[in-house]
Amino acid sequence: MEKVKSKRELILDIAESGILSKGFGATSIDEIIAEAEITKSGFFYHFKDKNELARALLQRYLDTEEAILDDVFTRARELHGDPLHSFLIGLKMLSEMMGDLPNGHPGCLVATVAYSERMFDRDVRTLNRQAILIWRERFLGMLQEIAAIYPPRDGVDLRTVADMISSTVEGGIVMSRAVGEPKVLAEQIVLLRSYIKLLFSPANPC
Amino acid sequence: MEKVKSKRELILDIAESGILSKGFGATSIDEIIAEAEITKSGFFYHFKDKNELARALLQRYLDTEEAILDDVFTRARELHGDPLHSFLIGLKMLSEMMGDLPNGHPGCLVATVAYSERMFDRDVRTLNRQAILIWRERFLGMLQEIAAIYPPRDGVDLRTVADMISSTVEGGIVMSRAVGEPKVLAEQIVLLRSYIKLLFSPANPC
DNA sequence: TGATCACCTGTACCGCAAGTGCAGTCTTCG
DNA sequence: CGAAGACTGCACTTGCGGTACAGGTGATCA
Missing domain, CATH: 1.10.357.10 (Tetracycline Repressor, domain 2)
Structure with a gap:
């Protein structure tokens, strides 16, 4: 059961690697959700905006x-x-x-x-x-x-x-x-x- | 005669201070041209894109x-x-x-x-x-x-x-x-x- | 004098990214 | 069964980077 990892954690993982290699501004939400295989609504369900993502990260x-x-x-x-x-x-x-x-x-x-x-x-x-x-x-x-x-x-x-x-x-x-x-x-x-x-x-x- | 400073130099000055305080991605061209009092066309006359601005800077x-x-x-x-x-x-x-x-x-x-x-x-x-x-x-x-x-x-x-x-x-x-x-x-x-x-x-x- | 060039302006347009809003769906748990 | 958590789907807005292209103006030079 590898699927214990929540979507939220997955978003954080993907965002972190993106931000560290490209910077915060250059890491788009579209890109994150594509890799995490969720929708935009799914993203904003977990984080009300990009700043909240940054805080959690x-x-x-x-x-x-x-x-x-x-x-x-x-x-x-x-x-x-x-x-x-x-x-x-x-x-x-x-x-x-x-x-x-x-x-x-x-x-x-x-x-x-x-x-x-x-x-x-x-x-x-x-x-x-x-x-x-x-x-x-x-x-x-x-x-x-x-x-x-x-x-x-x-x-x-x-x-x-x-x-x-x-x-x-x-x-x-x-x-x-x-x-x-x-x-x-x-x-x-x-x-x-x-x-x-x-x-x-x-x-x-x- | 303070006006020896060209628009190009002015763009570089404004862009530099913006980039250093907010980062590259967060410093918009619109913002730069507003402060420099030029048009978007004026900006792209000097730099073919944002990357060329970065290089010059x-x-x-x-x-x-x-x-x-x-x-x-x-x-x-x-x-x-x-x-x-x-x-x-x-x-x-x-x-x-x-x-x-x-x-x-x-x-x-x-x-x-x-x-x-x-x-x-x-x-x-x-x-x-x-x-x-x-x-x-x-x-x-x-x-x-x-x-x-x-x-x-x-x-x-x-x-x-x-x-x-x-x-x-x-x-x-x-x-x-x-x-x-x-x-x-x-x-x-x-x-x-x-x-x-x-x-x-x-x-x-x- | 008039042609050329550097240095711009103005307008219109495109695609992408960051959100907003909200109704609907699937699952799980008491 | 019902409620809550974790989403999906879709439509829409704003701002930004960038393109395209048609001018305009002042200085320089043959």
């Missing part, structure tokens, strides 16, 4: 991203009790995960929303903003735990470093897509890892 | 970006003869420049193209790819010059570090826009600078 996307991050850093912590080392392991796992995607990372909906502000309503934009802030807090918590044991070099603000994690992923995705080299994203995460390592390794004032 | 954008980078790193080199120090000065200047933009960075057309692949034709996508590769070579050249004097820590590939410069800017822009905090971009460039500094500072094997 973003929410679903953020939920799975959060689950992935939870999983990676929980497993990393199981492999090493030390906060710094487990964080570095987590970043390595993240990098490998990104490198293993056959066609490269499909793109981040957060960036899609960020780059088409006015196409989305307040709700969608707020949801997007909240997601970034949640990532900021997540990574900041981990960094503070690290900093309590390994004092970081002066002059760096931990919140900025926390943002750097998200920023590296977003930037890496843009670069990978623009240049057509999926490996770029993985490389950038490795470089980020190298920075974190340097940042928290004891300064040796020879 | 991207080309113009890339030219000004290149001019800015040239200017910043040339001035930085005049301030300090050493490649590492002048590079660090250049990054600082770049960061300050980004922080000084009153409404934050308006967004990068390269990312817009990267995130709406299928909306643009081959020409536009190739142009976009070339731009990233040019940036890669530019920064790689500077990094090699630095590495010749200050041997970098093992395990880092200079090409990846070169990509990191572009990646940081792209990621920083996405973050700034998504969260509504213009300063994030400037902060991320400062952090990148801090990494470059650590990377090329002599390792002290105490």
Whole structure:
């Protein structure tokens, strides 16, 4: 029984892949309903307009991203009790995960929303903003735990470093897509890892 | 005589600000011609379709970006003869420049193209790819010059570090826009600078 | 002077996409 | 049986991208 998947979920799947490859505006409802084998009325039964589709899509996307991050850093912590080392392991796992995607990372909906502000309503934009802030807090918590044991070099603000994690992923995705080299994203995460390592390794004032 | 600006340039200006705030698909030709006070025929006289507008826009954008980078790193080199120090000065200047933009960075057309692949034709996508590769070579050249004097820590590939410069800017822009905090971009460039500094500072094997 | 050209205007039209509205249908479940 | 959930079918509106083509106007140049 593969047919447990509801039409609603099917619409979300089709819309997501369309939006990530073509953008929100270029993914037509006609195209989505053709692939989902439903009618236009069927579409509007589930979503009152395209913005509601965007909202549902973003929410679903953020939920799975959060689950992935939870999983990676929980497993990393199981492999090493030390906060710094487990964080570095987590970043390595993240990098490998990104490198293993056959066609490269499909793109981040957060960036899609960020780059088409006015196409989305307040709700969608707020949801997007909240997601970034949640990532900021997540990574900041981990960094503070690290900093309590390994004092970081002066002059760096931990919140900025926390943002750097998200920023590296977003930037890496843009670069990978623009240049057509999926490996770029993985490389950038490795470089980020190298920075974190340097940042928290004891300064040796020879 | 302010009227030296041709209608063509005016169209490009209006289209650019529209695209950066709403995305390519959401910026209608009707809207552009209304603001430019020309007719639809006038628009299609200059650009045979929307894709040609995109191509011209991207080309113009890339030219000004290149001019800015040239200017910043040339001035930085005049301030300090050493490649590492002048590079660090250049990054600082770049960061300050980004922080000084009153409404934050308006967004990068390269990312817009990267995130709406299928909306643009081959020409536009190739142009976009070339731009990233040019940036890669530019920064790689500077990094090699630095590495010749200050041997970098093992395990880092200079090409990846070169990509990191572009990646940081792209990621920083996405973050700034998504969260509504213009300063994030400037902060991320400062952090990148801090990494470059650590990377090329002599390792002290105490 | 008048011919040419760049740079437009005006009008009419096409097809597609995003909706709106609403009546009807099939299925499932209490 | 009846009600609710998950749709279908169809007709219609608006806006957008684009085409086609017939002009118009001011500057430049032989």
